[in-house]
Amino acid sequence: MNLSYWEIKAWLSNIDFTIVGSGIVGLNCALQLKHRFPSAKILILEKGMLPQGASTKNAGFACFGSLSELIADLQTHSEDEVYKLVKKRIDGLHLLRKTLGDTNIDYQQHGGYELFTSSELLERCQTKKDSINALLNPLFKENVFSFESNSFGFKNCQSILGFNQYEGQIDTGKMMASLTQLALKTDIKILNNVSVEAFSETTTNVIIKTNHFELKTSKLLIATNGFASKLNIPEVRPGRAQVLITKPIQGLQIKGTFHLDQGYFYFRNIDNRILFGGGRHLDFKVEETTSFGQTKRIQNELERLLRTTILPETYFEIDHRWSGIMGIGKHKKPIIKPLSDNVFCGVRLGGMGVAIGSLVGKELADLL
DSSP: OOOOHHHHHHHSSSEEEEEEOOSHHHHHHHHHHHHHOTTOOEEEEOSSSSOOSSTTTSOOEEOSOOHHHHHHHTTTSOHHHHHHHHHHHHHHHHHHHHHHOHHHHTOBOOOEEEEOSOHHHHHHHHHHHHHHHHHHHHHHSSOOEEEEEOOSOOOSSOSEEEEETTOEEOOHHHHHHHHHHHHHHTTOEEEOSOOEEEEEEOSSOEEEEESSOEEEEEEEEEOOGGGGGGGTOTTOEEEEEEEEEEOOOTTOOOOSEEEETTTTEEEEEETTEEEEEEOGGGOHHHHSOSOOOOOHHHHHHHHHHIIIIISTTOOOOEEEEEEEEEEEOSSOSOEEEESSSSEEEEEOOTTOHHHHHHHHHHHHHTTO
16 A cells, blocks of 8 residues: 555554454453553554444344353353353443443343243253342342243244343444444544454564554554454354344334344344344354355244244345354353463453443453
8 A cells, every 4th residue: 555654644653552453342442541541542453344243243132141041151161150251241231331321322121032942941941040040149139030921922932931121232333333433532543444464573562464554553452353363363263143134014013132042043123123143053164254144044044933933924024134253262251361462352252242342342451
């Protein structure tokens, strides 16, 4: 790229902190750094026109785990680890709401529901409900999970739904637009369509090679989540999430956020449309990719569930389809750590970016 003196001087010189990724983590990290170091020059490099991973592509669930998800987590995590995961998600949601305000993210708390296609899974959740509520009681001071009758007209599932009174929802687009505007107001600079290809360190700084130019920075902070493995963070694997949304449906009565198959499927009402995503568990190997797009297998299953379970007696048309890239791994605890004296990372959000992204960004900045 043929850069002018003015461009180099204004954007690429004397940089104190460079952040890779302008999603939830990257922007919150930048805001925290600006709060702590008001005179610092902060630059964010973003590979896409918009945040490229999942920050603008998620379903907008302000959630911390359905009952069946938490039960499944206890098979690979201790009770203390699960408690701390939920606490981090709750603390992250509180920070998000405090930072931007409920109006700017269109936060609504209508509760979250869980559908059960398996009687065995329902019985397991009924058996474990009290112990999970007891585990979370120090956080909420009352029971989180209960059961209700299926009043939404869902078919081909059990007649009882799980219910979480504390689950909410947001408008993802409003959230990211508000975060971006807040960053720009504090003189944080964002360069889009810039991919970081490699970096190296000297004794005093980090040299970053991008697809357009090279620059020097005092500190480098990596917030690329699902793309972290491309910057030599092997503990993070990409996980593609496919999503579709219907055209507006007159008289749509579904209200709240909904989980199915231990959270691998999820749907909600937004603007009188059904937004429906998930299905990664149908083909884990294929969906472990950084490539955007859809597959017939998952899209067909999403449409089948819409027809047979979610909207069994309602005509609908699909309006749009997309996908996002999450950062996942063997453990659900995010990775927030120094990689060297001058390079740091905050990645592996495990599909809970809305909940923990703000807090991960803050904790990443606090490493310095």
